[in-house]
Amino acid sequence: xxxxxxxxxxxxxxxxxxxxxxxxxxxxxxxxxxxxxxxxxxxxxxxxxxxxxxxxxxxxxxxxxxxxxxxxxxxxxxxxxxxxxxxxxxxxxxxxxxxxxxxxxxxxxxxxxxxxxxxxxxxxxxxxxxxxxxxxxxxxxxxxxxxxxxxxxxxxxxxxxxxxxxxxxxxxxxxxxxxxxxxxxxxxxxxxxxxxxxxxxxxxxxxxxxxxxxxxxxxxxxxxxxxxxxxxxxxxxxxxxxxxxxxxxxxxxxxxxxxxxxxxxxxxxxx
Amino acid sequence: xxxxxxxxxxxxxxxxxxxxxxxxxxxxxxxxxxxxxxxxxxxxxxxxxxxxxxxxxxxxxxxxxxxxxxxxxxxxxxxxxxxxxxxxxxxxxxxxxxxxxxxxxxxxxxxxxxxxxxxxxxxxxxxxxxxxxxxxxxxxxxxxxxxxxxxxxxxxxxxxxxxxxxxxxxxxxxxxxxxxxxxxxxxxxxxxxxxxxxxxxxxxxxxxxxxxxxxxxxxxxxxxxxxxxxxxxxxxxxxxxxxxx
Numbered sequence: 001x002x003x004x005x006x007x008x009x010x011x012x013x014x015x016x017x018x019x020x021x022x023x024x025x026x027x028x029x030x031x032x033x034x035x036x037x038x039x040x041x042x043x044x045x046x047x048x049x050x051x052x053x054x055x056x057x058x059x060x061x062x063x064x065x066x067x068x069x070x071x072x073x074x075x076x077x078x079x080x081x082x083x084x085x086x087x088x089x090x091x092x093x094x095x096x097x098x099x100x101x102x103x104x105x106x107x108x109x110x111x112x113x114x115x116x117x118x119x120x121x122x123x124x125x126x127x128x129x130x131x132x133x134x135x136x137x138x139x140x141x142x143x144x145x146x147x148x149x150x151x152x153x154x155x156x157x158x159x160x161x162x163x164x165x166x167x168x169x170x171x172x173x174x175x176x177x178x179x180x181x182x183x184x185x186x187x188x189x190x191x192x193x194x195x196x197x198x199x200x201x202x203x204x205x206x207x208x209x210x211x212x213x214x215x216x217x218x219x220x221x222x223x224x225x226x227x228x229x230x231x232x233x234x235x236x237x238x239x240x241x242x243x244x245x246x247x248x249x250x251x252x253x254x255x256x257x258x259x260x261x262x263x264x265x266x267x268x269x270x271x
Numbered sequence: 272x273x274x275x276x277x278x279x280x281x282x283x284x285x286x287x288x289x290x291x292x293x294x295x296x297x298x299x300x301x302x303x304x305x306x307x308x309x310x311x312x313x314x315x316x317x318x319x320x321x322x323x324x325x326x327x328x329x330x331x332x333x334x335x336x337x338x339x340x341x342x343x344x345x346x347x348x349x350x351x352x353x354x355x356x357x358x359x360x361x362x363x364x365x366x367x368x369x370x371x372x373x374x375x376x377x378x379x380x381x382x383x384x385x386x387x388x389x390x391x392x393x394x395x396x397x398x399x400x401x402x403x404x405x406x407x408x409x410x411x412x413x414x415x416x417x418x419x420x421x422x423x424x425x426x427x428x429x430x431x432x433x434x435x436x437x438x439x440x441x442x443x444x445x446x447x448x449x450x451x452x453x454x455x456x457x458x459x460x461x462x463x464x465x466x467x468x469x470x471x472x473x474x475x476x477x478x479x480x481x482x483x484x485x486x487x488x489x490x491x492x493x494x495x496x497x498x499x500x501x502x503x504x505x506x507x508x509x510x511x512x513x514x515x516x
Binding site for chain 1: 295313316317320321324325328378381382385386388389390393394396397419454457458461462463464465467468469470471472473474475478
């Protein structure tokens with residue numbers, strides 16, 4: 001028995017890969033419908049912030065993620081944009097990651113139509129821009145000194161959405177969805193410096209590191225990973241990729257927990 | 272986009288995903304192809320985005336149609352930027368110092384004051400602030416404020432090496448280690464969740480591409496890969512048997 005158990009500890013890791021694959025594939029093929037009941041305080045704060053903005057307000061959505069983090073962050077961006085459109089909030093989209101331009105196009109291909117929103121009136125997409133620190137600093141003086149045209153080269157000043165928008169004073173909040181440290185830059189160069197409320201959506205990996213900013217109120221609300229997206233989808237009552245992913249995440253986590261407990265028990269009992 | 276292109280895209284995406292996953296079984300030529308394509312396509316996308324979104328509107332267009340002042344405002348930073356490339360030519364690499372000097376001065380000037388305010392002063396304030404009105408806080412908030420303050424002091428002491436960690440100092444330092452362990456544990460747990468989310472994203476796409484709409488792309492490619500590995504194993508076994516004879 002002892003030998004079998006010790007052999008089990010040295011099992012070829014490829015069998016574990018197969019188990020993990022099954023634990024994620026099965027819930028995708030046949031959803032289990034496990035509930036997502038807990039809503040964290042930071043997600044609720046982000047939701048409340050957007051929900052309490054008066055109709056016609058303008059927010060900047062800085063969507064800075066590429067395909068490598070899209071499964072976590074794309075559902076977050078989708079949920080927040082849907083919520084903003086539901087509340088008739090105008091959305092200005094900026095990006096500082098070259099890989100995100102295609103994902104932004106994909107995001108705004110279908111969602112605005114669902115809510116009857118028009119490009120140039122209810123939302124606008126600015127082009128990719130390099131050197132984020134210079135851009136964020138300059139935007140406080142005059143947005144048009146950096147962005148005079150939209151992503152397709154159309155004049156920005158003549159668009160109805162840009163009427164009365166000159167700098168951060170005309171912006172109600174910044175929502176930055178990112179898999180990088182760009183949220184830190186928004187906090188430091190815009191939130192703290194110019195007093196614009198900054199909110200974020202980050203990968204689960206970097207979520208823990210934003211605790212100090214949340215505690216001090218430098219970030220008003222935060223979505224973390226796919227769980228954060230699922231919570232936000234629950235709040236806006238629009239189940240999407242975040243919610244459907246919770247099944248797979250739950251089963252995979254249970255598998256990992258079972259494996260950790262099992263291997264520790266084997267070590268303790270059969271040492 | 273035409274229906275044919277969408278299906279073609281699905282086949283390419285499914286193939287590249289499965290090729291990369293195949294490394295979990297073992298290194299193979301399909302993985303190498305996907306790996307090189309990933310780097311090449313990524314660089315290509317990056318280059319075209321930077322060229323069309325930055326270089327054309329911010330450099331080439333003002334140079335073609337700008338006023339004298341606008342042209343000067345483009346030429347000066349462009350020359351500084353180009354000077355960095357001289358790093359690759361040892362004889363004139365000294366020119367790059369001008370560009371780097373500008374970059375260093377600019378970056379330090381921008382980052383130091385903001386970094387001090389955001390990551391140092393504000394965080395110190397955030398730790399002390401709750402104690403200014405400590406007795407008006409709720410029980411949970413009091414507990415939270417104490418934990419943050421104790422954690423900050425203990426972790427900072429753990430990294431303070433000018434005093435020997437013994438006696439009370441050792442205990443404080445040990446408490447700091449426990450706080451760090453909690454942080455690393457939470458961080459690792461979140462990392463696992465993040466990786467599973469990414470895996471879910473790819474599997475979700477693969478399942479989607481295995482439908483009739485995409486001509487069963489995932490299923491065909493997975494079957495093809497399996498056949499390749501089985502055939503490779505068979506050939507190796509046969510060759511081994513022949514050489515043994």
